[in-house]
Amino acid sequence: MVRAKSWTLKKHFEGFPKTSDFELKEVELPKLKDGDVLFESVFLSVDPYMRPYSRKSMKEGDIMIGSQVARVVESKNPTYPVGTYVVAFSGWRTHFISDGKDLQLLPAWPEKFPRSLALGTIGMPGLTAYFGLFEICKIRAGDTVLVTAAAGAVGSVVGQIAKIGGCKVVGCAGSDKKVAYLKQIGFDEAFNYKTVGSLEEALRKASPDGYDCYFDNVGGEFSSIVLNQMKKFGRIAVCGAISGYNDTVPQKGPYVQIPMLFNQLSMEGFIVSRWNDRREEALKILLRWVVEGKIKCEEHVTEGFEKMPAAFMGLLKGENLGKAVIKV
Numbered sequence: 001m002v003r004a005k006s007w008t009l010k011k012h013f014e015g016f017p018k019t020s021d022f023e024l025k026e027v028e029l030p031k032l033k034d035g036d037v038l039f040e041s042v043f044l045s046v047d048p049y050m051r052p053y054s055r056k057s058m059k060e061g062d063i064m065i066g067s068q069v070a071r072v073v074e075s076k077n078p079t080y081p082v083g084t085y086v087v088a089f090s091g092w093r094t095h096f097i098s099d100g101k102d103l104q105l106l107p108a109w110p111e112k113f114p115r116s117l118a119l120g121t122i123g124m125p126g127l128t129a130y131f132g133l134f135e136i137c138k139i140r141a142g143d144t145v146l147v148t149a150a151a152g153a154v155g156s157v158v159g160q161i162a163k164i165g166g167c168k169v170v171g172c173a174g175s176d177k178k179v180a181y182l183k184q185i186g187f188d189e190a191f192n193y194k195t196v197g198s199l200e201e202a203l204r205k206a207s208p209d210g211y212d213c214y215f216d217n218v219g220g221e222f223s224s225i226v227l228n229q230m231k232k233f234g235r236i237a238v239c240g241a242i243s244g245y246n247d248t249v250p251q252k253g254p255y256v257q258i259p260m261l262f263n264q265l266s267m268e269g270f271i272v273s274r275w276n277d278r279r280e281e282a283l284k285i286l287l288r289w290v291v292e293g294k295i296k297c298e299e300h301v302t303e304g305f306e307k308m309p310a311a312f313m314g315l316l317k318g319e320n321l322g323k324a325v326i327k328v
């Protein structure tokens with residue numbers, strides 16, 4: 001018999017999540033039926049979307065939503081023999097039983113890279129960067145691309161793909177260590193948005209001619225300032241709005257119409273699952289770029305399933321450099 005631990009949402013988050021909003025539970029899993037597979041989570045992901053989606057799609061008492069890289073430990077399903085690795089969307093759980101549906105088999109995995117990358121660069125965040133840049137920003141060689149939360153899971157891949165595409169890349173992040181990292185992985189310009197005196201001046205200094213593309217991960221006041229520095233026909237990919245996820249009262253800011261009108265801008269929100277039908281094709285490209293060394297991957301690994309709430313809250317505070325993952 002296997003005992004499975006899980007983290008549940010004890011109380012809906014009000015403002016910034018608290019330790020007391022989560023509850024650790026343990027249950028005994030039943031025996032497998034024909035067609036069933038028993039998995040153990042090897043790596044779990046914490047992602048910003050869990051904050052807004054907890055309110056949108058969960059009720060109190062539910063297991064926290066999320067994905068994991070998991071390994072088959074017992075199987076009554078020939079498609080998933082023992083030892084097979086998958087990406088599953090089974091929530092914050094150490095073990096789970098699946099009927100084999102809605103699992104994503106990991107491709108042949110190069111020895112030298114950890115499988116946790118299937119939750120980051122070679123997974124959902126990498127796909128977000130890829131489709132956001134090519135389908136929404138429609139990058140072209142020579143464009144100047146700005147990205148916020150640039151040292152995180154999505155942002156760090158955005159910058160590196162934009163460089164592969166022949167763009168000039170400017171990144172903003174919340175610590176000097178992150179800024180140094182951005183320069184190390186090839187960003188042309190980077191600054192710490194928390195310590196520059198004036199965001200407006202910092203943006204102007206990084207690209208005096210303005211920006212063709214803005215990959216917006218944060219929203220809020222920062223993005224209102226960027227709007228006025230977009231070039232004519234600029235494209236804005238609204239990927240995330242983390243600066244507002246913990247707000248209890250929605251932020252108010254300048255209205256977007258005037259800069260959008262006079263600079264003839266396009267602004268489009270997107271959810272990565274829009275391109276699920278092209279997932280495999282894009283993952284192959286991302287994996288190739290990683291193997292070729294064109295994309296460097298950084299991970300912020302927290303050891304121990306018990307520390308998942310702390311890792312999630314740390315992510316929302318900006319403690320992570322690269323993709324935040326939990327090693328069980």
Ligand SMILES: NC(=O)C1=CN([C@@H]2O[C@H](COP(=O)(O)OP(=O)(O)OC[C@H]3O[C@@H](n4cnc5c(N)ncnc54)[C@H](OP(=O)(O)O)[C@@H]3O)[C@@H](O)[C@H]2O)C=CC1
Binds near residue numbers: 048124175218323
């Ligand atoms: N549209 C889609 O399909 C998807 C959207 N997303 C969105 O992309 C964004 C980045 O996600 P992801 O790469 O996974 O996360 P990250 O790895 O970038 O981690 C989140 C980062 O956000 C930054 N941050 C936190 N609070 C603020 C704030 N108030 N203002 C500015 N920055 C802040 C922190 O970095 P710093 O130290 O630099 O402040 C933190 O490290 C999120 O908004 C997320 O919701 C992600 C996946 C899919």
Ligand SMILES: CCCCC/C=C/C=O
Binds near residue numbers: 049124240272273
């Ligand atoms: C199930 C993954 C969906 C990710 C969409 C993210 C939106 C904002 O973070």
